[in-house]
Amino acid sequence: MIKLYDYWLSGNCHKVRLMLSILKLEHELIPINIKELEQKSLDFLQLNPFGMVPVLTDGTEILRDSQAILFYLGMKYGGDWLPREAVAMSKVVQWLSTSAQDIQNSLAAARVHFLLGRDLNIGLAQQRAHNLLKTMDKHLETRHWLEGDRPTIADIACFPYIALAGDAKVSLDDYLNVVTWLERVKQIEGFVSMQGML
The missing domain is CATH 1.20.1050.10 (Glutathione S-transferase Yfyf (Class Pi); Chain A, domain 2)
Known part of the structure; x- marks a missing residue:
């Protein structure tokens, strides 16, 4: 299943949530508390060494950066x-x-x-x-x-x-x-x- 490591107040995370919703892709939201610096934890840095959200996983694929994630979703699932x-x-x-x-x-x-x-x-x-x-x-x-x-x-x-x-x-x-x-x-x-x- 697709997982999105997400911060609710982030516009960059929102654009990925929006694309997932429009494409009707089943996914799990994993909240990351930016104020508590969870994005800098050792576990999260394994996903994104830059320590930033959003991060999307799709099977074994791990993608960081909202623009790259949109490109991936558009290319793999997005049709037009x-x-x-x-x-x-x-x-x-x-x-x-x-x-x-x-x-x-x-x-x-x-x-x-x-x-x-x-x-x-x-x-x-x-x-x-x-x-x-x-x-x-x-x-x-x-x-x-x-x-x-x-x-x-x-x-x-x-x-x-x-x-x-x-x-x-x-x-x-x-x-x-x-x-x-x-x-x-x-x-x-x-x-x-x-x-x-x-």
């Missing part, structure tokens, strides 16, 4: 969730990079600052968030999904921390296309929410 043609797949992977870099260093970082007290330049993180949201809003002017004519793992990768923008004290009021896209994602069969989502 990950295009197989080279250009289309590459465009989806571009958004996985956006999620891991631009979203992580802006909205996700600001959220951790406000929820967990992590020290950072909050003004810079929020400015990066607005720059990202302006770019995404423009991109979504003429399309329903981030790439292609249907949702892909790109949408799942980028969704959580944007939907959690309120926790980062970043308003989405000026980004109507982004807000409309968030609502589309919420209408996908199997969608699951989490605390703090708009």
Whole structure:
């Protein structure tokens, strides 16, 4: 059975929970208490030497990093969730990079600052968030999904921390296309929410 080592407050864990739910994949959630540093325990470090969640196991396979896990689930179980043609797949992977870099260093970082007290330049993180949201809003002017004519793992990768923008004290009021896209994602069969989502 698939097992997901999970922290309930993590947007990166949420994107994996969301994908598992959409794909209707039976799985077991194994809670990891980040505040108690369970992710740094010797047992957990056997799964992920970097000491971070999420981690997914599927039989003998052990995968870390939410983007890699989404790619795996899309490739193995996802059908149209990950295009197989080279250009289309590459465009989806571009958004996985956006999620891991631009979203992580802006909205996700600001959220951790406000929820967990992590020290950072909050003004810079929020400015990066607005720059990202302006770019995404423009991109979504003429399309329903981030790439292609249907949702892909790109949408799942980028969704959580944007939907959690309120926790980062970043308003989405000026980004109507982004807000409309968030609502589309919420209408996908199997969608699951989490605390703090708009």
